[in-house]
Amino acid sequence: MGIRLEHVTGRAFAGRSLRPWADARVELPALPGAEADAVDLTEQMDGVGSPDAQAHAMAKFAATRLGAALDPVAVELLGSARIGEPVATTAVRLGLSVRHLHRRCVDSFGMPPTTLRRILRLHAAAVLRAQNRGLGLAGVAATAGFADQSHLTREVGDLTMTRPSRALPRA
The missing domain is CATH 1.10.10 (Arc Repressor Mutant, subunit A)
Known part of the structure; x- marks a missing residue:
C-alpha cells in the first residue's frame, strides 16, 4: 500500500527537496525524520485488519505530515504549467531568473518546468x-x-x- 501525492504536496510531505528521489519510489523510512513515523505507522497498519482501515490509517498519517505550508512559488509554477505559460514568462512574473525557477521546480516536483x-x-x-x-x-x-x-x-x-x-x- 502506498500514498500518491498531488504535485504541490510532495515537498511538504517529504519535508525537503524532491530532487534526490526524482523518478523513484521512496520508502517512508528514507524520508528525513520519518524513521519513528514509519515504525508507528507500521504498528498501526499491523493492528488493523481490513484494507479499508489500513487505507484510513495511512490517509490520517499523510494528513498530519502535510501540516507544513505549501511553497507559494510551487503553487504558481503548477498553475502556470497547467495553462501552458512559457517558463520565461513565469520567471519574469515571479521575479526569478529562469535558472532559479528551474531549480525551484525540480526541488518541488522532482522535474523541470x-x-x-x-x-x-x-x-x-x-x-x-x-x-x-x-x-x-x-x-x-x-x-x-x-x-x-x-x-x-x-x-x-x-x-x-x-x-x-x-x-x-x-x-
Whole structure:
C-alpha cells in the first residue's frame, strides 16, 4: 500500500527537496525524520485488519505530515504549467531568473518546468478523451493545447511509451 501525492504536496510531505528521489519510489523510512513515523505507522497498519482501515490509517498519517505550508512559488509554477505559460514568462512574473525557477521546480516536483507542463498537458488530453466520446484525437490535441495531432502522438509516445489509443482511452 502506498500514498500518491498531488504535485504541490510532495515537498511538504517529504519535508525537503524532491530532487534526490526524482523518478523513484521512496520508502517512508528514507524520508528525513520519518524513521519513528514509519515504525508507528507500521504498528498501526499491523493492528488493523481490513484494507479499508489500513487505507484510513495511512490517509490520517499523510494528513498530519502535510501540516507544513505549501511553497507559494510551487503553487504558481503548477498553475502556470497547467495553462501552458512559457517558463520565461513565469520567471519574469515571479521575479526569478529562469535558472532559479528551474531549480525551484525540480526541488518541488522532482522535474523541470517543461516536463511538468508536458505531463499536465497530457493529463488534460486524457481527461478530455475520457469525457468526450465524440472527440477524435485531432480535437483532443487542439483543445488540450498541442500544436496538432502528430504533436499529441509524439508526446504520448515519449511520456507513456505507448500509442494514443492505449494511453488515451475513450470513456
